[in-house]
Amino acid sequence: MSKTVLVTGGGGYIGSILVQDLLSHGYDVVALDRFFFGKETLAELASNPRLSLVEKDIRDVDESDLEGVNAVCDLAALSNDPSGEIDIDLTYEINYKGRARIARLAKAAGVQRYILSSSCSVYGSGGSNRLDETFPTAPLTTYADSSLKAEESILALADRTFSATALRNATVFGISPRMRFDLVINLMTLHASEKGMITVMGGGRQWRPLVHVRDVARAFRNVIEAAKEQVSGQVFNIGLASFQIRSLAYIVRETLPFLVQIHIAPDDHDKRDYKVRFDKARELIGFDAKISIEDGVREVYEALKLGRVEYTTRTVTVDWYRSILDAKALIDRVELDGRIL
Numbered sequence: 001m002s003k004t005v006l007v008t009g010g011g012g013y014i015g016s017i018l019v020q021d022l023l024s025h026g027y028d029v030v031a032l033d034r035f036f037f038g039k040e041t042l043a044e045l046a047s048n049p050r051l052s053l054v055e056k057d058i059r060d061v062d063e064s065d066l067e068g069v070n071a072v073c074d075l076a077a078l079s080n081d082p083s084g085e086i087d088i089d090l091t092y093e094i095n096y097k098g099r100a101r102i103a104r105l106a107k108a109a110g111v112q113r114y115i116l117s118s119s120c121s122v123y124g125s126g127g128s129n130r131l132d133e134t135f136p137t138a139p140l141t142t143y144a145d146s147s148l149k150a151e152e153s154i155l156a157l158a159d160r161t162f163s164a165t166a167l168r169n170a171t172v173f174g175i176s177p178r179m180r181f182d183l184v185i186n187l188m189t190l191h192a193s194e195k196g197m198i199t200v201m202g203g204g205r206q207w208r209p210l211v212h213v214r215d216v217a218r219a220f221r222n223v224i225e226a227a228k229e230q231v232s233g234q235v236f237n238i239g240l241a242s243f244q245i246r247s248l249a250y251i252v253r254e255t256l257p258f259l260v261q262i263h264i265a266p267d268d269h270d271k272r273d274y275k276v277r278f279d280k281a282r283e284l285i286g287f288d289a290k291i292s293i294e295d296g297v298r299e300v301y302e303a304l305k306l307g308r309v310e311y312t313t314r315t316v317t318v319d320w321y322r323s324i325l326d327a328k329a330l331i332d333r334v335e336l337d338g339r340i341l
């Protein structure tokens with residue numbers, strides 16, 4: 001009998017690729033999401049009888065959503081640092097308490113495995129130390145802090161019957177049906193293609209780990225398929241390698257078939273700087289990221305050229321959430337006034 005995986009945030013940048021990966025490897029999948037970025041992100045998979053969509057806020061999930069589920073991949077969240085600062089309480093409600101609650105419900109419902117999509121940003125500013133999973137965390141933002149609190153509360157649930165794992169994903173790149181141009185490689189490729197120029201903020205010596213979106217999806221599947229003793233209660237850094245931001249700009253420039261200028265700007269409000277090691281995932285679950293930065297750049301460039309992806313408000317997470325909140329505020333005002341503009 002095939003296994004059922006509940007993917008929260010299944011309509012998102014990573015989620016829509018993970019759903020595709022799981023279906024193609026024989027799993028039944030339930031994609032649960034508010035679908036803030038639309039259901040179109042799963043349109044190509046919608047006719048697959050092994051996929052069901054549940055449009056729901058993770059804070060409203062109940063036992064019935066977990067019936068018959070073998071594993072939960074918990075990806076729903078306000079998914080980056082600037083989005084996490086729009087409404088700090090809401091970020092803790094969703095990214096920390098919402099996900100911790102899903103894990104508790106999953107355990108109570110007899111789900112065997114739970115995997116949290118956490119982030120390497122919990123390391124904050126570890127600089128050029130090569131950070132493994134034992135290195136002290138130092139979250140710099142609400143987003144990172146809420147991820148760390150979710151990790152702590154969820155991993156404490158792990159026991160003989162319930163396997164709980166946190167994946168600290170590196171910054172992701174590559175093409176997805178829910179495209180994001182607020183991620184460094186995707187954005188550099190966009191700017192190089194459209195302006196012939198990449199601007200590197202903060203001097204560019206800061207370290208950032210990277211990973212392709214299809215590799216992240218495979219990492220989730222690896223954890224679902226690994227022996228429980230190897231993954232339960234564990235944290236894994238998931239990534240290809242760490243790069244200084246300015247060297248990424250040079251890779252993007254070398255990969256593209258036209259002239260690109262690089263401008264290094266001294267300041268950046270983003271103080272994240274972390275050089276991460278990925279040995280543990282390789283040693284314990286045999287996970288190795290395979291897709292190179294160059295392949296990701298080519299893929300994004302080709303998609304831009306063919307008009308398959310474009311830079312819009314919706315592809316910049318913080319802009320999209322702000323526009324949704326503005327629209328909601330407007331509707332609330334109209335309802336309060338009792339009249340239609």
Ligand SMILES: NC(=O)c1ccc[n+]([C@@H]2O[C@H](COP(=O)([O-])OP(=O)(O)OC[C@H]3O[C@@H](n4cnc5c(N)ncnc54)[C@H](O)[C@@H]3O)[C@@H](O)[C@H]2O)c1
Nearest residue numbers: 009011012013014034036057058076077079117119169172
């Ligand atoms: N993309 C990256 O570089 C990266 C890196 C590290 C960790 N992560 C983590 O991976 C996860 C997925 O990231 P992503 O890049 O796919 O982001 P995304 O914004 O594309 O996807 C998140 C999904 O969650 C949904 N969502 C948000 N709040 C919800 C709620 N309250 N109830 C139900 N659904 C809700 C959104 O509609 C969206 O489809 C997040 O937890 C993120 O923090 C992402």
